[in-house]
Amino acid sequence: MKHTSIGLIAVLALAVGASVGYGLARKGGPSTAAVPAEQKALYWYDPMYPQQHFPAPGKSPFMDMQLVAKYAEGDGAQGQPAVQITPGVQQNLGVRLATVTRSRLQRTLQVSGVLAFDERDFSVLQARTAGFVERTYGRATGDVVAKGAPLADVLAPEWAGLQEEFLALRRTGDAGLQAAARQRLLLAGMPAELIERVARSGKVQQWVTLVAPSAGSLRSLDLRPGMTLTPGATLARINGIAQVWLEAAVPEAQAQGLREGQAVQARLPAYPGETVSGTLTALLADADPQSRTLRLRIELPNREGRLRPGMTAQVTLSPEAPDDEGLTLPAEAVIRTGKRDLVMLAEDQGRFRPVEVLLGQESGGQVAVLQGLQAGQQVVASGQFLIDSEASLKGIEATTAPDSMPAAQEARP
Template sequence: MSRFPWNTSALLVLTLAIGGAGGYWLARKAQAQASVAAAATERKPLYWYDPMVPQQHFDAPGKSPFMDMQLVPKYADSDGDTAAIRIEPGIQQNLGMRLATVSLGKLDRTLQVTGLLTFNDRDVALLQARAGGFVERTYALAPGDVVKAGAPVADILVPEWAGLQEEYLALRSTSEPALLAAARQRLLLAGMPATLVEQLARSGRARPVITLTSPIAGVIRELDVRTGMTLAAGAPLARINGLGQVWLEAAVPETQAAGLKVGQAVDARLPAFPDRPVTGTLASILPENDQQSRTLRLRIELPNADGQLRPGMTAQVSLDLAGQSAVLQIPSEAVIRTGKRNLVMLAEDQGRFRPVEVRLGQENGGLVAVLQGLQEGQRVVASGQFLIDSEASLKGIEARTVDESAATMTKPAVHEADGRIVEITAQGMTISHGPFNTLGMPGMTMTFALARPELAEGLKPGDRIRFGVSQGDAGLVIEQVRKQEQQP
């Protein structure tokens, strides 16, 4: 009777021991399976980089040669696109991000620059002594005075002219017209003005002292005559500038000079006369460029019939520049100007943003023309793009150059996926691939045609690849293939 309870207890202990061992074995097996699954799903870095120098890539981990820090691994994004940044819609809203559409239209410009009034150097008269003599009298004039045409400047005694006049008058009483004509010609050749010769012939009296007058109306720029001076033939006495028309000189940045045309109308407003705009004409674009300011000089002619426009005054110049008939345009605020190139953040589907280099044209009214790098209908970030650019730099994402953008525009869209080569034949490549997220196509095994036969070079069945296909009338065609490292 006593052995039965002992046998029952032993049996119970043995059963518990066997159950505990089985549970331990099952737990260890589950843990091993989890470790295998974790190892299988562990991503391998594409490369390592220094966050302070993200454009430099390294094939293995280690210490940065630039900074005292370890290199950071770079993994492929969840959608496989390593050249773009993905931002969730909620984060976009928190950042206050705004998008703008690339549109096609005409971009006219109105260029506003400041100019300075100067004298018209084509309207200049010089007063000179045509023969040697003496200054008998000067009139109350000084540089800067405004004079009328015919205003007296100085009385000059010319002994040579006095003798020739007496000779001419003496020959008038003779009956030799040839001698009289010769005497008249000698007066003209001696430098005596024809008007004075006519006065001598009419009055019949010699005039040893001649009054020199201003040949035009204007302002005296230079006056080099004083009473009692001895003059030599050809000595300059005065320089007079006309005021009937003045020049307005302005400088335009060479990057904005496209569209200027000689002869076009120009509007100018002067602070001295704010209620009276003046319309002039673009007379010339001077051929020499200012190397210091990188500007082109313009010469504008302004009418000055009442003489109120005086050289030295400033004016605000408005130049209408005709734009190109049809250009792509985006807001100027969307451009990131680095000094060496111009970038925009291109918005794509599924919250992806990609830095793209653009080539810009003329700019006006908050819009700038895009000559290369974008297409009509694309969207760019107009607000918040600097934060995205900073993130792209930290992740080592390089902006697509203008040439690459132009090449991309001529090619169909490429959709990427991961896969494993099953077979390579003359008809194409059979691939067991994962889903094409951008096509909404699930993973499967199928045969793709090759866009170029050389895409299959160096590949064999079993290789894991990252490949891109384009969709056309002939179906899905492989456009690019990149071999990936084999998973252990």
């Protein structure tokens, strides 16, 4: 009998509780009872989907619950809703504020690059007549040679016959015939120094020594004893090494302010502690569509020949800063969503609201603000993600950058 009485009492209590809950739900829930009758709701929303607003109360289409009314909170700036946090809670959350200041953003870029040959300092040795390679001088691809260094001795039968004709005309004493014969030797491709040697010695030079047309590194060498030469065949390619190119890439979002002719500083892992000064000579016309970077060409002097193409280098670039000062704030204060950039603007009485900003260049932990804020305002630099989450749960949307700008600044041309 005792157990039966206790069970009946529990059933009655549950029934009464369910009736009270149903009655509160029919009247709009406890959240509406505490709101003064004269205060008008801005909109209704589902706390699980605060970004979706509804013009009238009702049941949420997402969850099995009633929509919650959103009211204007106090006398906020321009009547905009905000999250209000007491100083004690701010301290517990580790909220730290930063001030938007007006200053000139000094930018420095650090990028990596690879050394390459200077493609402007390039020469080719070709066969100007048919012949036979009789001797080579032990050169190989990759060797560094000086200008005029011998590469091979070649027997040129066609040139020997032209030299015989030239010497025979010289013995006639006719200056006009001599000039015509000399011109014929030049048109046949004979080097001027070989013609002078024939004229001085008065003897046919059957053997011709092929020499390096310029100083540098042998990129290719196709000369072997006993091989036959055909006119126009490429025998050697030589790249100069007096200076080298440094090819680097910079993100296109940070390329603003880079100009041809700017001085750069390069540091190579091969020579720690040393700095090589160079010049930015070209911003190439095409961008890499995969990495979204712009390619740079930097010229570095190679006086001692220690800079070898293929080496890596770290480059320091100093883009030109704008002449006038702009607004800056710590980059850590920005909430980057991927589609837009937000900051939590701190107002009086512990109020915080999200504001969309338009950002510029970033350097040294500071980022330029193009729209959305004004000098002297404070933003949350630490703990902003927690406050932003609370604002999302309350259905507070960020004001757009143009809407949050002061009227005086909007009026500027």
